Amino acid sequence: MGHPFPKGVTELFSDSFSGSIDLSLLGWNDALPLPADTVPARVARVDRGAAEVIAAEGQFQVRYSARIRRAAAEDPVSLPCVGDWVALAPLPEGRYELDAVLPRSSAFVRGGVSRDSRGGLSGDGQGQVLAANVDVVFVAEPSMHSTDFADLGRIERLVALAWESGGLPVVLITKADLFELGLDELLADVRAAAPGVDVHAVCAQTGEGIDVVRAYLYGAKTAVVLGPSGAGKSTLVNALAGEDVMETQQVRAADGRGRHTTVHRELIPLSGGGLIIDTPGIRRVGLYGMSDGVDLVFSDIDELAEGCRFGDCAHDGEPGCAVQAAVEAGELPERRLESWFKLQREAAWMARRSDARLRSEETRKWKIIHKEMRKPGRSRP
Known part of the structure; x- marks a missing residue:
């Protein structure tokens, strides 16, 4: 068993008569194409070469099948990620392996962009999925960090990626209690930087705005929280969960920067309904596959x-x-x-x-095909 969920997944979402977890409360859709002789599960956390999943019979860790490893070698976007619905194939010894990633309704993908030594863009053009099957993308930006106000450029970037993911972007200006004057003006600036997007001021410490945020998570809706270290993402998740499910730390007084308290992405089912994915602080997020x-x-x-x-x-x-x-x-x-x-x-x-x-x-694949065709004894079309 892995990291425990608040109050236990079985207690929150199980059928009291059968003892099994009701996957519909985790967002399962019967229309998803489940391969024969497999069972569905949702990825709650990903480790190297394995994933922690929630299936009808409980929460446990599974290894990736050879099929998954081959697909990931071709395209990292096909790797299982937090929020994915996957198919588990039974193994002879009674365990399961993760054998397929089911079609995603949405995917928050960041591009592999970085800065080279000359300050230019560099990268391999490949993407990384941060969260899948997400209905709402909460962009968390602290109302004040060090001597600066909210980073409007970062908000614009994350909201663009949120729109592209297929989720609904919502901007949360966190730690509103630290901004004594001019909060209304700050919110107006943020709304101008994200036209058509809901913008809310929240403070997890005092509870301000928490009910507004929780209202987005009705039913089996799934949200992901994105933002820099020190934005109060884990504190917000704890407030929504009603208990301390994520470790938190104070912002450093010397420079106002936050520490990376969350070191992995994790799906947290909430006792009041809905699910939320906490993420590590993001320093830079490259665009990927932009259309609109x-x-x-x-x-x-x-x-x-x-x-x-x-x-x-x-x-x-x-x-x-x-x-x-x-x-x-x-x-x-x-x-x-x-x-x-x-x-x-x-x-x-x-x-x-x-x-x-x-x-x-594509060129590499055709070279391999042609090389095979030239081998002695091979028939040609």
Whole structure:
């Protein structure tokens, strides 16, 4: 058995007559294509080469099958992750192995982007799934850290990824009790940086806003909490769970930075209904597979662009640019346009890297096929 869930999963979600866990309360959908001779389970935590799962008969750890390992070698996105529904195949000795990842309704994927020694972008174009089958993405940003206010650029990035994941983004300005003056102005700035997204001020210590957050988790809804170290994510999870299920630490007084108290992603069923995934603090999240996410975050720029003289205006010095005119008139913050430029460039760069990787993999596969066909004794089509 692995890390215990609040009050025990069996106590919270079991059928009292059969003693088995009711998977529908964990979000199970009978329409999911379950392979023959397997049983469904939901991934609660992932370790190297194994996963902790919740199945009808309880919570336990399973190893990956050879099929899963081969798929992961081809594409890391296919690796099981927290929130996944998976198929468990029985083994002769009475245990199970994780044999298939069932289709995901949503997936929060970050790109493998980092900065090289010259300050440029580097990476392999591959992604990493942080959470799957998530209905709500809580973007947690502390109302004040050190001498700075909320990082609007980070909020824009995480909300773009949230939209792209298929989940509903909700921004939570945490530690609202530390912001004595100007909280309303801060919330207004955040709402302007995330058009159409709900923004709430919360304080897990005092309980402010916790009921509002809990309202998003009705039924078997699943949420993930994302944000930097020190944002109070684990404290928020504890407040929602009604008990200390995650370790917490205070922000360092010297520099206002948080410590990485959560070192792994974990699915936590809540006694009041719903499930939540806590995550380690995120320093940098690269964009991955963007189609509409950036456009949704910057819908205000898209609306302004309708007034540009040229339909393909890049908003970078062209005559008759309505976006630049809005910046000059003070109607659009210059910071926001610069953020739009940055995310557009990164999304395009990641798309090129991903396409190049896919072409390389396809070429490698055909080389192997041709090599096999040239072996003596092999018939040719």
